[in-house]
Structures are given as structure tokens and as C-alpha cells.
Amino acid sequence: MTKCVKKYGKTTGRQMTMEMVESQQDGNAVDSMPERDVQNQPGQSQISSMSQVSVASSSAGRGSPAVTLVQLPSGQTVHVQGVIQATQPSVIQSPQMQAVQVAPTANADESAESEGIIDSQKRREILSRRPSYRKILNELSSDAPAVPKIEEEKSEEEGAPSGIPAMAVPTSLYQTSTGQYIAIAQGGAIQISNPASDGVQGLQTLTMTNSGAPQPGATIVQYAAQSPDGTQQFFVPGSQVVVQAATGDMPAYQIRTPTTALPQGVVMAASPGTLHSPQQLAEEATRKRELRLMKNREAAKECRRRKKEYIKCLESRVAVLEVQNKKLIEELETLKDICSSKTD
DNA sequence: GACCATATTCGTCAATAAAC
DNA sequence: GTTTATTGACGAATATGGTC
Secondary structure (H helix, E strand, O other): OOOOOOOOOOOOOOOOOOOOOOOOOOOOOHHHOOOOOOOOOOOOOOHHHHHHOEEEEEOOOOOOOOEEEEEOOOOOEEEEEOOOOOOOOOOOOOHHHHOOOOOOOOOHHHHHHHHHHHHHHHHHHHHOOOOOHHHHHHHHHHHOOOOOOOOOOOOOOOOOOOOOOOOOOEEEEEEOOOOOEEEEEOOOEEEEEOOOOOHHHHEEEEEOOOOOOOOOOOOEEEEEOOOOOOOEEEEEOOOEEEEEOOOOOOOOEEEEOOOOOOOOOOEEEEOOOOOOOHHHHHHHHHHHHHHHHHHHHHHHHHHHHHHHHHHHHHHHHHHHHHHHHHHHHHHHHHHHHHHHHHHO
């Protein structure tokens, strides 16, 4: 694997550059592509492979621009409408471009007085963030149909896919020391989510059918990292224990009645709504923080994925524009030749 | 193999935009 | 105005490649 050239240090500006360093032809999956917070994308650049872009043109009707088919190195075929197009919004929106144009004031004093305000406004505008990658890309795709849209996340919002029973809305969420998440839904269903796996594949739901009447007060989940017999245990209401088998590809869970007191390493958490003591409040705050961190963690992952997709889209666009540019140059040369032969 | 430099990945924080 | 989503920035951990 070839190394990447570091684009800039940490003390310098961290503005995103689209400058690519090396090329990689294999078209890796997004997740396998190396990145440094997308400061450099050695696995992304296809600029050097422009020679592999093939073009097929077809003329459109009168007044409408010709449609060009561009075959990208990745095998993707892109329809490019017209060689000369109306000005399109730049896909790379510099924050400076968003700076407010301040009209000159007639009164110099007022101007001086408002200078500080204007400066702060300008600074604020300059520092303001550009629209999200999803938005930029979707706007791009509305301008140019060849640009793929970043799809809205549907897997979570639209519920479980067909064939998989819909999950109950969790009322309490806990994380074990091994990184698994345990959600207790209304009705007693326990959902165990393994963050290492994808989506619902990492979810197991345990429905308590024999737990009897719920205990008054807090819903208690107790988690033991490992019991003496090599299993993971989750203690649930009704003085019962959900035991996870330690071996096997498919984790098996079993409801047991505990025979001993709480093993070492048991973590207890109380559900919201029944908090009274400062300790419980602190636990609730911790729980909320964990939830927030978990959500942000997932959001960061998603953001990075979109960013990679966005950069891939930009690279495709560069490839298309390179081809167009080449065509224009060739056309210009042809016209020049025709003109020179006529004058002779 | 040890060590170093650099690259990559990931979690977190904080600022901002967008949604409500 | 509050909540939620998004994303740049940062640092830590880890991976990778080169040199001795």
C-alpha cells in the first residue's frame, strides 16, 4: 500500500481540499477507503485515469444540447447534457463566497460605527458552515441527473424490513461493558444490539413472557460481564437472569432463575421516571450522556460515509468535465483547421 | 525485531443548520 | 425557543511502511 502525502498540519487551516495525491484503480468499497477525515483521499483520486474515460455523443433535437455518454473508469455510465451549459453552482462552496456584500453607506460616521458589527457579521458569515453534503449533492443531482443522490437513511426511520418483526420502541437503553446495547421496550421486550454488526442483524429481542407482574418501582437491568460458567448474564425484572452462551456463532439467550447473589462486576441501572436520590439523578444523566454519545457516534460514521460519497461524486464530475474540456479543445482545433484551409 | 514517521480510523466536542 | 441533525476539528489508538 502506498503512503499518502500529508496535506497540511494540524496547526494550519483545516479547510477541505479536493486535491488528490495518488490514484487507486480498484474502486474499493467506501468503508475500505483510507482517509484522514477526508483531508486526503489516496484511494479516491481517479484523475490520473482520465484516459480510461470513454465518450459517446448523440445529438439532441434543435435547440437542446447534445447528450454525451461518458464511461467512467469505474464502469459507470454518465449522461452529460450539452458541452456548454449554463453556469452551475460550484460543488465546492467556499465559505468566502457566502460573505455578505455590504452596501456602502452614505454616512461615513455610521459606516465607522457599524464597522465592528459588519466585521463581526462578515466574520460570522465567513465562518459559517456550508450546507450539508447531502444537500449539496442532492442539489447537484437536480441540476445534473448524472449525479447520484445521497439517499435518505431509511433503515432506521422506516422500521424493520419485511420479514423481520417491528421493534418496540425502547423505553430504556443500556450499554454493557462489552459494547452491546440492551433496550427494554414497553411490554418487557429486551433488545440486545451488538454494535459490531449492521442494523437489525445485530439485534436480538427477548420477550419476557414469564416474568409475571412487573416489579413496582424501577425497571432494573443488571449486567454481569461474565459469570463463572463462561456466559454473559443480564438480570431482568422478576428476579430472573438472561444468560448468553459464551460460544457459538449464534448467541443464545436463556431465562434462568439466579441461584446466587449478584456476581462481581454487575452493573445496575434504573429506568427514568423513578429517580429520587442524587445518585439516581447522576445515573440518569450518565445514561443520557451515553445515549447522546452513541447517537453522535453513529452520526459521525454516517457523516463520514456521506462525505466519501460526496467526494466520489466530485471525482466523477471532474472526470466528466475533463472529457468535455478535451472535446472542446478538439473541436476548437478542428474549427481552426477549417478556417485556415478556407483562407488558403 | 525495535524504532520511528506517517497514514488511517474512530470517538468526542462544539458550533451551526435545520426541524419542530 | 428548544431539540435534533450535521459536520469540522481534535486527539487517541492503531496500522503501515521504512530504516537500522
